[in-house]
Amino acid sequence: MGKRKLFTDEQIDMANSINILEYARRAGYPVEKISPREFKILKHGGLRIDGNGHKWNCFSAQKGGEAVYGGGPIQFVMYMEKKSWVEAVKQLLGLPAVSDLSQRSLYRPPQKPEEVKGELILPEKNNTYKHIFAYLTKTRKIDKDIVSLMVKQKKLYENSHRSCVFVGYNHDGAAKYASVRSTNTTGSSYRGDVANSNKTWAFRIEGTSQAIRVFEAPIDTLSYATFFKHYGIDNKDHMLALGCLGDAALEQYLKDHPEIKQIIFCVDNDKWGHQAVERWTDKYKSEYSIAHHFPKGKDWNEDLISFIKETERRVVELEEAQSEEAEL
Template sequence: MMLKQKRRFTDEQIASANSVNILDYARNSGYELKKMSRNSFKIPKYGGLYIHSNGEKWYWFTRDKGGGVIQFVMEMEQKTWVEAVKQLLGLLNEIVKCEPDNKVVEEEKGELILPEKNSTYNHMIAYLIKTRKIDKDIVYDFIKQKKIYENKYRSCVFIGYDKEGIPRYASYRSTNTQGKTYRGDVENSDKSFPFGIIGKSDTVNVFESPIDLMSYLSMIKLYNINNFKNHCISLGGVADIALERYLKEHQTISNIVICLDNDKAGDLGSKRINEKFNDQYVINRHVPKGKDFNEDLTKLVDIVDLRLKNNNEIEEEICL
């Protein structure tokens, strides 16, 4: 007797995911849209990637690929079909559904309300320092700057501010080390305001996540590099909307160091940044040895700890 397998999504959920407008999704994800005709928009520098003006279908001429919004997310963000549907279902409240006479209009965001703080930061601190191996002083420095805190669900909250010091962007990441992890952006976040640190040099280092940024700073400290004064920002993914704003607000920057993940999404994001900004900035890419800089950091800390342990054991033998 065959057991009926439980479906991951209902027909209604799949229909809802498919109803997300591709133009709205692309704009909310930071892609540049250029109107080419009454019936089409183009994402520049993507080798003939066109989206129909009704937002229901797309076609990429150089790759001979196309389809609906699910296929668009799969191709642009290197996601599986299941991951793409989950992504779209999670954004239904933020992205407009397809309408016959849809116009690409920037939606006004409501007020950003930061998640309620927990009575203790112990779970966040333990997660960042013990699990992620981020340097203790760096963690506490970000806490003092009110750029990270723990919410009532014991998750890490990372904040991006505007020039006036007003929070405009916030993302969260669960601190559990087992089971399902939760991450995302707080409602009404503006991804153009990045989490990061303002530097004193003419260079900005660009990361996908706050944890990668903090990991990179920790590695700089481990290698005893004392003159690192670069700007560092997190994009909250691979879309370059935060970088674009940051460069406009810090016009002394002339160099970009791309520090995105060592995977397909990171490669795609790096390529897009290079194509978009290489006529105005000197661009280099620092590729992590592992998937990302937190993976590199954890391996480096383990090596350092092992060497310290071995040295201590040698010293004890000498004393004996």
């Protein structure tokens, strides 16, 4: 007998239908309008809510701005109120009633169509790639040949602000997603999606095997690919960076690649990553073989930087030892 679900699909859909803007206001969070399409919550770093209250993102100050969270109302409650996924769903459903919010008025009408996105306009290109190459290969320790391949495939370029731009394309080869990552190593550091990006077509590296490895960010994807190269592994797996902890891109990719039989989740080794893997395992296990590979540190780039530094340290020690032997 299978494990009994805590919530029905209808209950989860209901929790996910709650308007985040209305919830935030009624919960007492200081919401401020930035533009008709975007709101922010004061004193919460880079937390932004879209104008229709469907989605949110937070580019936190942790680790120099590298941590990023986002998603729908369930993830919003998890992040803002430090609740587990189960607790967040209960909070939104009022099971049990843990607040005096009028839940009924918070629901988005299910028949309301999703807001039509405008055209994605990619950021202006710089006349050089030197800043992103220096950042990705020297600071982030990603293999230069992998970076070059991404540039050649037009999945990566440098914008006029000297930032990395990671691009995702649809079936027709049209750019539909772009995320920007600042190359700043001191001071403020920006990370975010370009306006009108569609995460369904997030950054990916196509493979030929029957397995797909799923990451949160492009830099972690390239870091993992670098590990493969260091260990002499000819990787054939598909690799997908969700751009958050939503699985719209994974759903589309699996639909486009019916040959895939296994999903390997390689997301961040933190509370949010572990909870996401639990949700996705339950969602996909009936049709796919599921596995996970968490990094030792917080994320795969952190692991890569530690690995490269340790490797370089050992090389220096070996050279010093050989030099001492030669002098004897």
